[in-house]
Each structure stands twice: as structure tokens, then as C-alpha cells.
Amino acid sequence: MMSSYFFLTYIYMLPMTLQFTSGQKLQIQAFPSNVILKGSNVTIRCSSQYNQGPFSLLRINATLLTALDSNTYEQDFTVTNVQEHNSTDYYCYQYYERKWRDYSDFLTLQVIDxxxxxxxxxxxxxxxxxxxxxxxxxxxxxxxxxxxxxxxxxxxxxxxxxxxxxxxxxxxxxxxxxxxxxxxxxxxxxxxxxxxxxxxxxxxxxxxxxxxxxxxxxDYTTTNRVRLTLAFLLIVLACGFVIEYWISSTKNSDYIFTVLSEVTKVCRRCFRINGDPVMEFEYQNV
Missing domain, CATH: 2.60.40 (Immunoglobulin-like)
Incomplete structure (x- = not known):
């Protein structure tokens, strides 16, 4: 019975033991963002999923801040009044088992002005x-x-x-x-x-x-809008003359003009208001 108890205790403690010896990387985040306005404050958070112990925030070749709390899974470090020289890489270390062991990836802070x-x-x-x-x-x-x-x-x-x-x-x-x-x-x-x-x-x-x-x-004034509209209408009219010339020069011009004449009659009936023609047009064989 006693051996079963020790066996269950060993199985329970095994994951924790593995995590303490596996070199699990820490997590590092910046709030509100890693892109920060010059003169503002930024909070850098170091966290560990498994180990408890004090954290230290470092940047390249320098220790920036060290927390004294030894019983935590995460620690926030606030950097105030950030300047251009704060645009660099930061990373976290965690102390446990009498050594600074686990570390995080680099976090690049970008200070903009x-x-x-x-x-x-x-x-x-x-x-x-x-x-x-x-x-x-x-x-x-x-x-x-x-x-x-x-x-x-x-x-x-x-x-x-x-x-x-x-x-x-x-x-x-x-x-x-x-x-x-x-x-x-x-x-x-x-x-x-x-x-x-x-x-x-x-x-x-x-x-x-x-x-x-x-x-x-x-170009956004009323006068220029009118000018642009008139220019567009002139372009459409010129295109109409070109199309009419091309149609009149084809071999099937008689058939095409017969069709257009029928379309013209329909349009004349459709575009009448109170018996007055709104628009009338007819095509002549050239």
C-alpha cells in the first residue's frame, strides 16, 4: 500500500520535474504594443507557464530591471518616458533552483516620433x-x-x-x-x-x-464639373459620327438602316410626353 502511494506521488511530480529541467522558454509581451510613441510608457510582461520565481528584464548587454517577488508566474516591468535609445531588443530571464535559467525570445521595441x-x-x-x-x-x-x-x-x-x-x-x-x-x-x-x-x-x-x-x-468646383460633362458629351457625339460612318460604309448598310428605322419608330412612340415628342431622330442612307 505504501509503495503504491509513493508511486502515485512520483507520477504526479514527474511533469513538474521535467518542466524544471527542460529549459522551457519564457513568454515576453509588450502593452499596449511594441510600437510606442516617444515620451509614453510601455509595459513589458515576462511570464512562465510552469516555474515560479523572480524575473529579470534585460536588453542587449545590459540588465534593465529585476523583480524581487519570488513566488509568481509572471511579472510586469514598466518603462517610462521611452526615447529613441529604447528602440532595441529585450528578453526575460527567470531565477529558480539558485540559478538564472530560463529565458525568452527577443522582443523588439520600436519608438516612433x-x-x-x-x-x-x-x-x-x-x-x-x-x-x-x-x-x-x-x-x-x-x-x-x-x-x-x-x-x-x-x-x-x-x-x-x-x-x-x-x-x-x-x-x-x-x-x-x-x-x-x-x-x-x-x-x-x-x-x-x-x-x-x-x-x-x-x-x-x-x-x-x-x-x-x-x-x-x-477640378471639384461646379464650373469645372460642367466643363467635364460637356467634354464627355462631345466625345460621345464624335463616337456616334464615327459609328454612323462605319455602318454606312458596310455592305449590309441597307439592312442595318432598316433595323434602325424600326428602332427609331419605337423610340418615337416611347419618348412622347402628353403627345409632344421628347426626342426625334432618323437615320438616312448615305
């Missing part, structure tokens, strides 16, 4: 009671994308969205208050952690200048 955007007001070709404000952001770090833009009036963030997108780095807002003091910013989103967002510094105060891409912006 986004530049402030440029802001300008674009003059339009025709007088209107509003202003088009262009907010231009620099190319974001490769770990991030620009998620959206913000426009501020003084220190108040306006609840409006851009009305025109020139490029992903250039947006245009439409405002009616021509006397307010406007600034803008953009929001960075980490590609690997979509919920981690970082806002850029505010731009300088708005200065009214000629837009670099004024030709592109002018």
Missing part, C-alpha cells in the same frame, strides 16, 4: 462662403498606417470628416467659419495591433496660401 502635419487654406476659382483646408501628413513609419485626420478650431476638435482625398497623406476639409484659428493632426494605427492608435502633434496655425495642387482641387 511622428512629425507634425502641414496645414494650408486653398483659394478657389469661384467665390463661395466656405474655405477648403488642406492637411498634409508626412510618410508614416512602415509599422503604421494613417487611420484618419482631425481638424481643430483652437483647442476644440471638430466633428467633421474630410470632403476630398488627394492622396492618403493629404486630405481636404470644408469649413464655413472663415475667422477661426485652425490646426490639424493625424492618427496612426499600428498594422499588427489595430486597436493601438497614436495621434501626431498638432500642426502650426493655418496660413492662407496657394495650394500646390490647386489644379486638382479646381
Amino acid at each position: 511622428p512629425e507634425k502635419p502641414n496645414i494650408s487654406a486653398c483659394e478657389q476659382d469661384e467665390p463661395e462662403d466656405h474655405l477648403l483646408i488642406t492637411c498634409s501628413a508626412p510618410q508614416p513609419p512602415q509599422e503604421c498606417i494613417i487611420q484618419r485626420y482631425f481638424l481643430y478650431s483652437g483647442k476644440t476638435q471638430l466633428n467633421i470628416w474630410p470632403v476630398i482625398t488627394i492622396t492618403p497623406q493629404k486630405k481636404i476639409f470644408k469649413v464655413s467659419d472663415l475667422t477661426a484659428e485652425y490646426r490639424c493632426s493625424y492618427l496612426l494605427q499600428v498594422k499588427t495591433q489595430l486597436l493601438h492608435l497614436m495621434e501626431s502633434p498638432l500642426s502650426d496655425r493655418l496660413t492662407t496660401t496657394k495650394c500646390e495642387d490647386s489644379g486638382i482641387i479646381a
